[in-house]
Amino acid sequence: MTPEHVRLEEARSGTAAWKAWGPYLSERQWGTVREDDSASGDAWNAFTHDEARSKAYRWGEDGLAGVSDDKQRLCLALALWNGHDPILKERIFGLTNSEGNHGEDAKEYWFYLDSTPTHSYMKWAYKYPQAAFPYEQLVHHGRGRDDLELELLDTGVFDSGRYFDVVVEYAKGGPEDLLMLITVHNRGPEAATLHVLPTLWLRNTWHDGSTRPSLHLDDEVVAGDFRFSADGDYLFCENESDGPYPKVTINDHVLHGAPTNPDATGTKCAAHSVLEVPAGESVTVRARLSTAPLGGFDAVLATRREEADAFYAAVLPESLGEDRARIMRQSLAGMLWTKQFYAYDVHRWLRERGINPWSAEAAGQRNGTWFHMVASDIISMPDKWEYPWFAAWDLAFHCAPLALVDLDFAKEQVELLLHTRYVHPNGQIPAYEWNFSDVNPPVTAWAALWVYHREQETRGAGDRVWLGRVFQRLLTNFTWWVNRKDPDGRNLFQGGFLGLDNIGIFDRSKELPGGGTLQQADGTAWMALYCQWMLQIAVELGREDQSYADIALKFVAHFAWIAIALNPPDADTPLWDEADGFFYDVMRMPDGTTIPLRVRSLVGLLPLCAATVFEPEDLAGQPGLVERALEFAERFKDSVPALAHVPREGHEGRRMLSLVDHHQLRQLLTVMLDEDEFLSPHGIRSLSRRHADEPCEFDWAGEHYEVRYQPAESDSGMFGGNSNWRGPVWFPMNLVILRALFQMHRYYGEDFKVECPTGSGTQMSLQEVALEISRRLISTFERGEDGKRPVYGSLEAFQDDPHWRDLLLFYEYFHGDNGAGLGASHQTGWTGTVATLLWLVSQ
Structure with missing residues (x-):
């Protein structure tokens, strides 16, 4: 067991709070829904990047290479100035939803190079131009939507190597002893000056009238039980929008010589060093935040570096080779760095906006019907700049790689959104901050199974109590899907865009042309998978508790009804098209007519993914389940091809639930594995390449709709235009396909x-x-x-x-x-x- 594994066990048992400090600071708090106090709900423009240096946040903080405690009360991050920029570089810059030629996008280069799961060692790198940062050029780019995005490298600001590589390393001497080493490399041909400011501040938790804490100087900076020491001169101000020494004071001091608080007290403090860095050389700055320093700085840092290497030597498969090991380690480092403290009390947020949470007015506000929700947690974020808030299905997928390095954190994340503080009283899981009421695919049950099996492999036994608790909470969500997303009671499910943004002919979350409703091949397939995953959990729990037998049969039956609905006998317009060998969404009009939407996309491949195999030993502990399932299948097998697998044992006595039979499977795979359709050199495309020359078109009431293969960025403004499901490869959806292929091979x-x-x-x-x-x-x-x-x-x-x-x-x-x-x-x-x-x- 490596020292990092020991720390994980100490954190798990509660004997040492090794996770109390981590990279829990966002990289963009401005432009979020939480900070939006506008009447229009225009979050991007309600609180802009330009305002962020002077306007105090209400719900969180952001910074470069930022860390904080697990409630983000005390924050530590880096600020820089190259002597030419119009502002201090305190946070990552990027474009808003309406800027650029493709919408929101970070326009900086920073990298998560390493992190252990307890954050005992972390490494981060940032490339900072020596010339003035080209803010205006990036915003006023002159490119159209059909052009590639203008990236920072395209501006020429890095030409001739005239930039700094700023590398930040953190190491913990103990749970409350945090060392920060900043190494500045001058990659340019001449000596250059850089201002470096490790910055400590208190999150503004007193704007509601609470007691204001403070920092003060006593040889070192004192912050409650912590003491902060760093190279450079200490500068003090307040983390406030206004007042004698407001938040912008340090920016104005470094750039313009404005005075800071001469009493050396406040709620924000920076240690200011001015470095002359020779060409091709490097200079370091040190800082330490600790309740009691443990050991010498250099010795602690060197030890933690070695321990991080030892941890990953134990985690990474030996067969990877150098380059694949680098890929895996940096991807896991990114997963660990993008953990973030997330606070959002919707009831309080509504009241701060002058809205009574119980009023009819609240229901018309963004997230107004989620007034019960109170979030104050460390959450694995999709991206701490682009998406500095959780998304339900993203979070479920995160748990797979996280379980490789930190099982306990992965288990917490699986269960988090199922808590009463998050899940709606009607059973819906919140989708994401922009609109909690949107619908993400129901993949949490898969994440629970994945993490449970990883724990079985790692610790010799899965946590059955935890799995049972997750299962009971998911039952409520499953019922919500059945009651809310099957409007016709036909087991053909809707879910709006289901996270796939612009993959359809039109926005599937909005009213459809002619008042039609959409029978979604992917929504229906996701529910079939949900049935299978819940059945797997019920079977596993039923090994020791026979009360799960009846509920296991419930999911067998529900899967069967979905299978019948997806491909019903004698249907006028089934979702399965035998001639094309593909599944399509079908739009049902108010007069009962149906219109197939012949887009060859991931939507039509999803039914292939609804395949789950059960080993003979899985079913042996469920007496009567197989017999009752076979009786059910016998009754309907002539009408439902998918049920043909239930009565027949497969390889080595296995049984399978699948939405497609072997004939449909071959047809789908013929399309999916065609390099002129879905199979790209780098995975399965989200839309068939055939639509490059054969776009799918739809006309209704004088409106023309079209879907064309677009391998790169979207040419549509739908969903802001910064995501495209009309051709590119998306890794999580490929993972779902791979799971099905491995299952069906068994x-x-x-x-x-x-x-x-x-x-x-x-x-x-x-x-x-x-x-x-x-x-x-x-x-x-x-x-x-x-x-x-x-x-x-x-x-x-x-x-x-x-x-x-x-x-x-x-x-x-x-x-x-x-x-x-x-x-x-x-x-x-x-x-x-x-x-x-x-x-x-x-x-």
Whole structure:
């Protein structure tokens, strides 16, 4: 057991609070719903980046390389100034939803290089230009929506290496002893000056009338039980919007010489150093925040570095090789760095906006019907700049890679949104901050199973009490889906856009043309999967508690009704199209007519994913379950192809629930594995490439709608235009497909083979197909024979420069033809699943 594993056990048992401090500070608090006090609900413009240096936040804080305690009462981060910028660099800059040619996007380069799960050691890097940061050029870009986004490298500000690499390392001497080493590398050809300001401040928790805490100088800066010491001169002000020494004071002092508080007290303090860094050399700055320093600075830091290496040597599969190990370690570092303290008391938030939470007016406000919700937790975020708030299905996917390094945190995250403080009284799980009432795919049950099985493997036994508690809470959510998202009572489910943004012909979350309703192939398939996952949990819990037998049969029956609804006998317009060998959404009009929407997308592949295999030993502990399931299947098998699998044992006596039979499976795989359709060099595309030349078109009441294959950014403003599901590769959806292929291989065995790629003549088992898709996904980040990483496309600095080429970014999604990274650049929550893939292919 490594020292880091010992710390994890101490944190788990409560003997040492090793997780009390961590990277829990956001990278963007401005522009969030929580900070929006406008009447219009325009969060982006209610609190702008330009205001962030002077206007005090109400619900959280942000900063560069920021850390805080687990309630974000005391914060520590970095500020910089290169002598030319119009503002102090205190936070990451990016464009709002209405700026740029593709909407919101961070326009900086920063990297999460390392982190242990207790944050005993962390490493972060930032590239800061020596010339004035091109704020205006990035906003007023002159590019259209059909053009690629203007990126920071495109502005020329990094030419000739005229920038600083600023590397921040944190190490813990103890649970309340935090060391900060800032190393500034001058990559330019000449000496250059940099102002470095490690900054300590108190989150503004007193704006509601509470007692204001304070910092003061006593040789070191005193903050309650903590003492802060750092190289440089101490500058004090208040974390307030106005007053004698407001929040902007330190910015104005460094840039313009404005006075700071001469009494050396306040709620914000920075230690100011002015560094002259020779060309090609480096200079360091040290800071320490501690209740009682434990050991010398250099010794602690060196030890924690070694312990981090030892921890990952134990975690990473030995077979990975150097480059794959780097990919996996940096992806896990990103997962751990994007943990964030998230506070949102909706009842209080509404009252601060002058709205009675119980009034009819509240129901018309964003999140107004979620007045019960009180969040004050450490949460795994999708991206602490682009999405500095949780998203329900993102969070579920995060738990897979997190379980590889911190089982206890993964378990907390699985259960978090199921607590009474979060889940709506009607059973709905909140989707994400922009609109809690939107619907994300119900993948929490899968996350619970994944984490439970990882704990079985790691600790020898799964936590059955925890799994049972999660199951009981998910039952309420399952019932909400059944009652709210099946409006016709036909087991054909709707969920709006279900996180897939612009994948459809029109916005599936809004009223449809002609007042129609949408029977969604993906919504229905997600519910079939939900049934299967809940059945798996019930079967597992039923090993020791026979009371789960009846509820297990409930999910078998419910799955069957969904299977019938998806492909009913003698239906005029079933979701399955036999001629095309594909599933399509169907729009039902008020007069009863139906219109298939022939978009070949992930929506039509999702039914393939609803496949779950049960081992003979899984069912042996459920006496009567198999017999009752077989009796049910016998009654309906002539009408429901999917039930054909239930009575027939597969390879080694296994049984399978699947929405598709072997004939439909072959047809779907023929389409999915066609490189002119879904199979790209870097995974499964979200939309078939055939729609590049054959767009799907729909006309209604003089309005024309169209879906065309777009491998990169969206040309549509739908959902802000910063996400595109019309062609790129998305890692989590590929993970769902891979799960199904591995499951079905266990049922069919090696005898079931398909052509992969379609038309190649190469026959593969389903497991080999899954491994081939995994290889393509992983290759997105690997340095190829040409020495280049596909993820970085034509960005030459990332491909060739030794100071850039091993710094990895885990983008939101990837170009459908060449694998280049697109969308949010730090979407480690989504794409951190590459760590899961690397682990899987190494087993």
